Amino acid sequence: MVFKKRQDHGFNGFRLPTIPRAPRSVRRGLRKKTVEDTQICAFELLASIAGKLLRESESSASSNASEGIDLLACGKDAVKQEREFEDKPFKAEWLYQRNCGDSSFAFEMASQNISHKSTLKEFSHAESDDVLERTSFIKSFDCSQKAGGDVKSVICKSKTDSENYSSKVEGGSPQFGESSDANVNIEAERRLEVVGLKNEDANKPNICSSKVPTELFLESPAAINSDSNVKLPLRQNSVPNACFPRYRNDTKLGSRDDDENLSRCFKRSTKLKAFRPPTRIADRRIRKLLTSKYWKVAPKLKDCELPRSDGGLKPLYCKRKTCHDRQKCQRDILFKRRKLFDQISVVTSDGGFSSESVSNSPEKGMTEDKNDSAAILHGANGVSSSVLGHQASFHSKDSHVKFSIKSFRVPELFIEVPETATVGSLKRTIMEAVTSILGSGLDVGILLQGKKVRDDNRTLMQTGISCKDNLDSLGFMLEPNTVQTPPPTCSSDLPPLLSCDSSQLLTRSPENLVLDSGISDTLPDLPLTNSSNHVDSNHDTVSSPTDMNDKTTPDTKAIVAVPAMSMEALAVVPLNQKTRRSELVQRRTRRPFSVSEVEALVHAVEELGTGRWRDVKLRAFENADHRTYVDLKDKWKTLVHTAKIAPQQRRGEPVPQELLDRVLAAHSYWSQHQAKPQGKHQAGTPKIMEAPAEVPIE
DNA sequence: TTTAGGG
DNA sequence: CCCTAAA
Numbered sequence: 001m002v003f004k005k006r007q008d009h010g011f012n013g014f015r016l017p018t019i020p021r022a023p024r025s026v027r028r029g030l031r032k033k034t035v036e037d038t039q040i041c042a043f044e045l046l047a048s049i050a051g052k053l054l055r056e057s058e059s060s061a062s063s064n065a066s067e068g069i070d071l072l073a074c075g076k077d078a079v080k081q082e083r084e085f086e087d088k089p090f091k092a093e094w095l096y097q098r099n100c101g102d103s104s105f106a107f108e109m110a111s112q113n114i115s116h117k118s119t120l121k122e123f124s125h126a127e128s129d130d131v132l133e134r135t136s137f138i139k140s141f142d143c144s145q146k147a148g149g150d151v152k153s154v155i156c157k158s159k160t161d162s163e164n165y166s167s168k169v170e171g172g173s174p175q176f177g178e179s180s181d182a183n184v185n186i187e188a189e190r191r192l193e194v195v196g197l198k199n200e201d202a203n204k205p206n207i208c209s210s211k212v213p214t215e216l217f218l219e220s221p222a223a224i225n226s227d228s229n230v231k232l233p234l235r236q237n238s239v240p241n242a243c244f245p246r247y248r249n250d251t252k253l254g255s256r257d258d259d260e261n262l263s264r265c266f267k268r269s270t271k272l273k274a275f276r277p278p279t280r281i282a283d284r285r286i287r288k289l290l291t292s293k294y295w296k297v298a299p300k301l302k303d304c305e306l307p308r309s310d311g312g313l314k315p316l317y318c319k320r321k322t323c324h325d326r327q328k329c330q331r332d333i334l335f336k337r338r339k340l341f342d343q344i345s346v347v348t349s350d351g352g353f354s355s356e357s358v359s360n361s362p363e364k365g366m367t368e369d370k371n372d373s374a375a376i377l378h379g380a381n382g383v384s385s386s387v388l389g390h391q392a393s394f395h396s397k398d399s400h401v402k403f404s405i406k407s408f409r410v411p412e413l414f415i416e417v418p419e420t421a422t423v424g425s426l427k428r429t430i431m432e433a434v435t436s437i438l439g440s441g442l443d444v445g446i447l448l449q450g451k452k453v454r455d456d457n458r459t460l461m462q463t464g465i466s467c468k469d470n471l472d473s474l475g476f477m478l479e480p481n482t483v484q485t486p487p488p489t490c491s492s493d494l495p496p497l498l499s500c501d502s503s504q505l506l507t508r509s510p511e512n513l514v515l516d517s518g519i520s521d522t523l524p525d526l527p528l529t530n531s532s533n534h535v536d537s538n539h540d541t542v543s544s545p546t547d548m549n550d551k552t553t554p555d556t557k558a559i560v561a562v563p564a565m566s567m568e569a570l571a572v573v574p575l576n577q578k579t580r581r582s583e584l585v586q587r588r589t590r591r592p593f594s595v596s597e598v599e600a601l602v603h604a605v606e607e608l609g610t611g612r613w614r615d616v617k618l619r620a621f622e623n624a625d626h627r628t629y630v631d632l633k634d635k636w637k638t639l640v641h642t643a644k645i646a647p648q649q650r651r652g653e654p655v656p657q658e659l660l661d662r663v664l665a666a667h668s669y670w671s672q673h674q675a676k677p678q679g680k681h682q683a684g685t686p687k688i689m690e691a692p693a694e695v696p697i698e
Numbered sequence: 699t700t701t702a703g704g705g
Numbered sequence: 706c707c708c709t710a711a712a
Binding site for chain 2: 706707708709710711712
């Protein structure tokens with residue numbers, strides 16, 4: 001029977017195509033992509049942060065994103081800005097400098113008036129989880145620069161000492177957190193100054209592949225203590241722990257409430273870090289990360305997945321409370337969650353920073369990475385910091401502690417996305433998350449010998465940071481500022497859609513997929529920061545374009561949004577974000593092929609063969625703009641598959657067996673006559689046709 | 699832009 | 706359907 005039908009169709013269908021191929025130019029209607037998906041590279045991230053800081057410092061005052069960008073621009077001299085943390089006693093100056101040649105990026109930060117006692121809280125590697133927990137609920141991004149992969153390291157020096165110390169700090173982000181009241185002001189003395197940039201290269205052989213290392217140097221006056229007089233020396237050897245045992249458990253001065261909670265959520269994730277491949281290359285862009293492979297991998301690597309997992313939606317990043325809620329919310333079966341784990345770059349001994357995080361980019365894999373990797377392994381935390389042999393002498397009160405930070409680590413960003421989400425949406429989601437984080441503000445955490453120093457009030461001396469030994473192990477971490485992002489009910493972390501509205505998602509309307517909206521909400525209040533998250537919200541999508549509330553924010557966004565590129569790119573980019581968004585977008589709505597379409601497809605393929613999808617499109621789907629040749633090719637693929645499987649296993653609108661038989665026949669035929677044979681086989685070759693006979697003919 | 703494949 | 710590497 002079947003047979004017959006086939007014949008009926010005649011192998012006519014298989015005749016060589018008579019139709020000359022139409023010029024490709026003909027095609028139209030296919031979807032176009034923009035290449036430039038937003039990608040974030042570490043560098044950008046860093047830049048954005050810097051920009052943000054600037055802005056804040058400047059406060060509303062001015063500037064457009066452009067300023068930030070400008071700073072970044074190559075060749076430009078460093079710009080300094082002071083920033084005051086209103087909340088905080090600190091005043092910091094950031095110096096941004098980036099040279100094209102050096103690709104050095106420096107921050108100069110001076111903190112003044114730090115009168116805080118800080119207590120340390122240790123975290124050991126073992127504890128790393130905790131640390132992570134606290135710090136991150138977000139996966140960290142590498143700040144590595146895209147290109148060469150920059151390594152970032154922190155170098156500490158004490159001015160007094162001629163010697164330089166370079167210590168690398170693993171994730172370095174300083175937290176400015178909570179010190180608020182300090183009784184003591186140590187103003188001048190305490191300030192941290194950011195010292196000029198240095199090229200690693202000069203100092204060291206750059207292990208890092210990165211051509212343009214970014215370094216941050218901080219110089220802090222030796223005297224950390226309120227009393228400049230204080231002596232550091234004794235402690236040098238002592239481990240912070242020993243020194244300040246009592247502090248350990250101390251309350252966190254500024255500590256965030258949230259941290260712990262958050263951390264819990266993420267604990268597991270933290271482990272992942274260890275696994276991370278050292279590879280880092282700045283170049284990589286997040287997007288790559290996004291790729292399915294990574295996703296898949298990541299989970300495996302870790303155990304971390306949240307228990308709640310399957311269900312459904314997951315918040316981009318959770319804060320503790322939200323997590324619970326969300327869990328409840330999760331229902332969707334449809335969606336799978338994916339997690340993205342990014343790690344933060346770790347500073348390698350040589351200073352190379354590793355950003356392994358997302359980057360997959362193997363290309364660069366530098367040897368140096370090993371170090372990094374090791375570090376990573378320890379604790380993703382970045383706890384490990386290799387120390388360059390630096391000697392620090394803090395004897396003098398005057399002495400300033402100098403350090404350069406080559407890389408910042410951003411805490412893990414935990415992202416969950418429905419399976420149905422497209423890569424584009426994923427990208428967007430990440431961007432948003434990043435943006436949001438930035439928006440909400442990053443805190444800088446200080447790690448001393450792998451332990452997180454929590455109390456901001458303590459002087460450097462008190463904490464032992466001034467000690468040379470400690471400097472080596474001094475690290476900074478960038479962590480999301482939990483505090484700022486209050487966990488407003490649900491919305492806070494996750495986009496509402498994801499969290500609760502799974503149903504919508506299910507519907508698969510693309511719009512629903514948009515993650516942003518929720519995210520944006522998340523960002524709270526910081527004037528500057530807040531809306532930033534929206535970066536892309538798409539106009540197309542549901543989310544409201546309200547994105548930017550502030551003008552101030554734009555910069556951040558801009559930076560983030562910008563695909564990682566050369567500095568120039570950064571400079572340029574600022575304006576376009578929205579455009580991008582639209583493009584990144586959602587996956588097209590699903591439009592199952594109707595039987596008639598299948599029939600038309602089969603017929604066209606019978607005549608044209610496989611491998612000429614454009615022609616098939618033109619012939620049979622000329623008017624169906626929503627069917628691209630890629631779609632047709634994919635459909636054919638699925639038809640072939642469908643035809644091979646048991647009918648019971650087929651899903652969706654049933655395709656007449658007759659068509660499936662033709663599919664197999666044509667598939668078989670064309671697979672054997674691959675080339676679109678000029679020779680004419682025409683109707684002939686019944687055998688071939690029959691071959692497919694796998695199909696249950698009878 | 700198309701093809702060809704993997705996801 | 707998406708995303709990409711190759712053509």
